[in-house]
Amino acid sequence: MSKNGAGRSALQQKFQSGALVLVFLSICTLSFSxxxxxERFDDGWQSRWVKSDWKKSEGKAGSFKHTAGSWSGDPDDKGIQTSVDARHTAISAKIPEFNNKNRTLVLQYSIKFEQDIECGGGYIKLMSGYVNQKKFGGDTPYSVMFGPDLCGTQTKKLHVIVSYQGQNYPIKKDLQCETDKLTHFYTFVLRPDASYSILIDGRERDSGSMYTDWDILPPRKIKDLKAKKPLDWEEREYIEDPDQVKPEGYDSIPREIPDPKAKKPDTWDEDEDGIWRAPKIPNPAYKGPWKPKKIKNPNYKGKWKIPYIDNPEFEDDPDLYVLKPIKYVGIEVWQVKAGSVFDNILICDDPEYAKEVVKEIFTHREIEKEALEEAEKAKKAREEEEAKRAREEGEKRKRDRDYGRRHRDKERYRDRYRDRYGKRGRDYDDYHDEL
Structure with missing residues (x-):
């Protein structure tokens, strides 16, 4: 439900009233969340959203329908679902202007991929400046683009793209999104220290800093390419014990010795067989080449690494995290197969409230799972019935073809008989006709 809509959700009223009491009692110096x-897409949602005509002139514009989907935890909890395959679908809403300078930005929404999505986006955008909402599309500049993008079995990406000084920068991390057919919440939190968190279903999936995870500013530190490893640098963790001495006579111990249990055969003839020598066996006293024991190297310094130094090209921007004032939120996606349900869009400055929204919606999580299982069973039954019908129709067509082939073979046999036997062939036909 919009902040400017028909009213606030019970959760929002409870959360804010409780927070207000807490602020009042503790005389807290922090600003109120x-x-x-x-937006929960309750009745009246269409008055807050503008459907774009982008791609309409080319016949490639899609549309949304207001529905909870084919399965849900609560049939009355509706969102908007892409409804036309292989189309560009775009819609946006104007919001109260929000400046995140010295404030935390929380962007959260839910999406459910009901279709067997082959290729398509499921992301959401925040936009600044003036936007002609009737022309909102893929070319419209944005400040944040966040959410899933799937294509085939390879691309299951979670986009986090931010705009800085008019240029878009994607996050460098390879973030993965959910791919099943249940509702999932995606949350992006951006803080005044330029740190961020990404949550899926209220649980942190990743975190970091804009300084390191986007190639916006040059890095603070760089490797000192002029540095060289010191000659006395010890990388050996263990060394031979210098105090250990090889025992006297160690090298004279033979590897093999004559078998003391062996006896010369009675039939051995030294004149004919030569001098008898006992066969050799491994010497139990032989311990192999002598190796001194190893001890911890007192001068060990670890593996040498190139040191980092301050980057002379780095120039800090304390407002790195600051976006242009947000004025619009929009959904602009292209999908091979339609069927994604967007819902529960939230823009605020309190991550805890966002988590409470997830908990509220997920009270019906098990019901949604059961509804999905029933829908999958019904789909499987329909597919099996259609496959059975197709087999039966195929077998019928095959029987018809076989009957036609036999009939044509009979006609060809008659023609050959007539050609060969003339009048007798005609008599043959008359005879069979009388029968």
Whole structure:
């Protein structure tokens, strides 16, 4: 439900009233948390959203329908679902202007991929400046693009793209999104220290800093390519014990010795067989080449690594995290197969409230899972019935073809008989006709 809509959700009222009491009692110096925009797609949602005509002139514009989907935890909890295959679908809403300078930005929404999505996006965008909502599309500049993008079995990417000084920068990490057919929440939290967190279903999936995870500014530190490993640098963790001495006579111990249990055969004839020598066996006293024991190297310094130095090209921007004031939120996606349900869009400055929203919606999580299982069973039964019908139709067509082939063979046999026997052939036909 929009902040400016027909009213706030019970959760929002409870959360904010409780927080207000807490602030009042503790005389807290922190600013009160604020919900900038919250859309649950209740009745009246269309008055807050503008469907774009982008790609309409080319016949490639899609549309949304207001529905909870084919399965849900609560049939009355509706979102908007892409409804036309192989189309560009775009819609946006104007929100109260939000500036995240010295404030935390929380962007959260839920999406359910009901279709067997082959290739398509499921992301959401925040936009700044003026946007002609009737022309909102893929070319419209944005400040944040966040959410899943799937294509085949290879691409299961979770986009986090931010705009800085008019240029878009994707996160360098390879983040993966969910791919099943249940509702999932995606949350992006950006803080005033330029740190961020990414949550899926209310649980942190990744975190870091804009300084390191986006190639926006040059790195603070770089490797000192002029550095060389010191000559006395010890990388050996263990060394031979210098105090250990090889025992006297160690090298004279033979590897093999004559078998003391062996006896010369009675039939051995030294004149004919030569001098008898006992066969050799491994010497139990032989211990192999002598090796001194190893001890911990007192001068060990670890594996040498190239040191880092301050990057002379780095120039800090304390407002790195600051986006242009947010004025619009939009969904602009292209999908081979339609069927994605967007819902529960939230823009606020309090991550804890966002988590409470996830908990509230997920109270019906098990019901949604059961509904999905029933839908999958019904789909499988339909597919089996269609396959059975197709087999039966195929067998019928084959029987018809076989009957036609036999009939044509009979006609060809008659023609050959007539050609060969003339009148007798015609008499043959008359005879069979009388029969």
């Amino acid at each position: 604020e919900v900038i925009f919250e």
